[in-house]
Amino acid sequence: QKExxxxxxxxSVPEGAIASLNxxxxxxxxxxxxxxxxxxxxxxxxxxxxxxNGDKEDGRFxxxxxxxxxxxxLLIRDSQPSDSATYLCAVRGGSNYKLTFGKGTLLTVNP
Amino acid sequence: xxxxxxxxxxxxxxxxxxxxxxxxxxxxxxxxxxxxQTMMRGLELLIYFNNNVPIDDSGMPEDRFSAKMPNAxxxxxxxxxxxxxxxxxxxxxSSLSSGExxxxxxxxxxxxx
Numbered sequence: 001q002k003e004x005x006x007x008x009x010x011x012s013v014p015e016g017a018i019a020s021l022n023x024x025x026x027x028x029x030x031x032x033x034x035x036x037x038x039x040x041x042x043x044x045x046x047x048x049x050x051x052x053n054g055d056k057e058d059g060r061f062x063x064x065x066x067x068x069x070x071x072x073x074l075l076i077r078d079s080q081p082s083d084s085a086t087y088l089c090a091v092r093g094g095s096n097y098k099l100t101f102g103k104g105t106l107l108t109v110n111p
Numbered sequence: 112x113x114x115x116x117x118x119x120x121x122x123x124x125x126x127x128x129x130x131x132x133x134x135x136x137x138x139x140x141x142x143x144x145x146x147x148q149t150m151m152r153g154l155e156l157l158i159y160f161n162n163n164v165p166i167d168d169s170g171m172p173e174d175r176f177s178a179k180m181p182n183a184x185x186x187x188x189x190x191x192x193x194x195x196x197x198x199x200x201x202x203x204x205s206s207l208s209s210g211e212x213x214x215x216x217x218x219x220x221x222x223x224x
Contacts, residue, residue: 042217043202043215043216043217043218044154044202044215045215046212046213046214049212088153088154095167096209096210097142097144097159097161097166097167097206097209097210098156098159098167099156099213101153101154101155102153103152103153104153
């Protein structure tokens with residue numbers, strides 16, 4: 001059973017701080033890694049993806065991947081109250097379509 | 112451009128009734144996915160269509176669930192008969208092709224009493 005694990009939270013950070021969200025996965029054959037944001041009562045939306053070991057930056061967001069440790073993380077710099085949401089980690093293995101999602105981490109950014 | 116469209120947005124039904132959920136993917140997208148989201152199990156893939164053909168239905172929980180895609184712009188997910196444990200949010204997503212970004216619809220909140 002391929003698994004993606006996330007701390008359910010809630011993770012609470014003050015406005016302006018760095019929020020660090022973590023994810024581990026069990027399938028060593030996983031190729032692609034995604035972070036989705038889901039506001040309460042809304043649908044998931046893609047914010048970042050990463051394929052290679054190392055860091056990938058997009059604005060205030062940085063995704064980090066360590067395939068040897070089977071670990072992927074998302075850093076949110078200068079956190080804003082509008083970042084308050086559940087963040088879902090998703091992993092794609094050998095197939096080119098199937099995403100396996102973690103259950104998500106609830107992030108709360110306090111003004 | 113319109114995103115993925117789902118209907119109904121909310122459905123309340125009684126155990127044993129048939130439920131039909133509908134999805135219109137983004138125009139031009141050839142891959143369509145049905146997901147179910149619950150607190151206990153998170154977001155799970157139920158079935159994947161490519162060019163209107165079901166490719167992977169291994170996530171369909173049991174024979175009470177069926178899905179069709181009669182054309183490129185419409186898909187249905189049917190539950191017959193429905194049970195309380197089917198209560199969840201059902202999302203439809205589409206992508207330009209199988210390996211591209213999946214765009215989710217607003218979801219259907221299903222409550223089976």
